[in-house]
Amino acid sequence: MSTRRHWRLDARPEGHDYEAALSLQEETLPELAEGQVRVAAQYLSMDAGVRVWMSAREDGYSPPIPLGATMQGQFIGRVEASRSDAFAEGDLVRGFGDWATHSTVDPALAGLTKLDADIDDVRQHFGVLGLNGMTALCGLTDVIGGLEEGQTVLVSAAAGATGGAACQIARNMGCKVYGIAGSPEKCEWLTGTLGLDGAIDYKRQNVAEEIAKIDGGIDVYFENVGGPILDAALPNMVLGGRIGICGLLSGYTSESGEAGPVRFDQILMKRLTVKGIFLPDYLAQGYDYYPQLRKWYDEGKLVGDIDETRGIENTLQAFRRMLTGDKSGKVIVAID
Ligand SMILES: NC(=O)c1ccc[n+]([C@@H]2O[C@H](COP(=O)([O-])OP(=O)(O)OC[C@H]3O[C@@H](n4cnc5c(N)ncnc54)[C@H](OP(=O)(O)O)[C@@H]3O)[C@@H](O)[C@H]2O)c1
Structure with a gap:
């Protein structure tokens, strides 16, 4: 047996x-x-x-x-x-x-x-051609409603599997992209290998101050983390900005879920659209994100x-x- x-x-x-x-x-x-x-x-x-x-x-x-x-x-x-x-x-x-x-x-x-x-x-x-890449593509296009060339996109957990894919997809669509990650090496990978416009080391830098320096504010925030990082992003969104909540992993070890955000008021003040991203909702409708991801992968634009x-x-x-x-x-x- x-x-x-x-x-x-x-x-x-x-x-x-x-x-x-x-x-x-x-x-x-x-x-x-x-x-x-x-x-x-x-x-x-x-x-x-x-x-x-x-x-x-x-x-x-x-x-x-x-x-x-x-x-x-x-x-x-x-x-x-x-x-x-x-x-x-x-x-x-x-x-x-x-x-x-x-x-x-x-x-x-x-x-x-x-x-x-x-x-x-x-x-x-599994990664850029799998759940992570598909979630990033689905989130940045179908859920948030598309990106326009020249817009500024901020991504948290940016050196991770999902965040890294989101950074590259936004960059491939002609956006200015900034990532938040947890070490100098990860930030170097984001700006060097991925060619992002900037990276913030949330363990060593003041995230709110660094986001506030991004010229023109944030049009789209692709959120993977929640907690203090979300609170740092909210006041720096542009009027009418969009936030895709892909994950809130800073609260995943909690049995009671994620509290906040403290700066909830900014959703009103900036007239923001905030939407949850859940990939299976889209796959169930028959969406196939693989061909686009594979094209970028073959071109070396999705690593x-x-x-x-x-x-x-x-x-x-x-x-x-x-x-x-x-x-x-x-x-x-x-x-x-
Ligand atoms: N909604 C969906 O359909 C869907 C599908 C796939 C993934 N997701 C979400 O995508 C996010 C990333 O998941 P993944 O599987 O791709 O994992 P991953 O990004 O490869 O790994 C998680 C990374 O998050 C960072 N992190 C952990 N705790 C943090 C904190 N308190 N503050 C800031 N950063 C923190 C760590 O990197 P650092 O070194 O940078 O700290 C860690 O390596 C999760 O929120 C997950 O739920 C959602």
């Missing part, structure tokens, strides 16, 4: 202490039901939003993962067995399944997608470092590094 290894959520984590809350288990693989597909994972994606599902919060965009259940997330892998007409053994696929060596999924529920294997690095199907950790047993360290910023680029785990 074949088995799989999987991460089980035993308790709600406190802060970033994932070792006390999750345990690596082994179990027998189930028989496939009609329509199901079993995927042998090659890579797992470490995504910030997953931290919310670990908590007991009922007010998130998906219900909490029950205690005792397997931790969920994105995988890239090969179909090992299929009872679906749409997928065959050997297909390279991405989907939502388990933090595990194998996931048995209903293709529709898992958003199972056959991947373009004609690429230099299939791992990019992303991959930060790979080997071995499913090291998943928790990788997840923590992703959330605390002790990493470079898109964090993934390679399954041996």
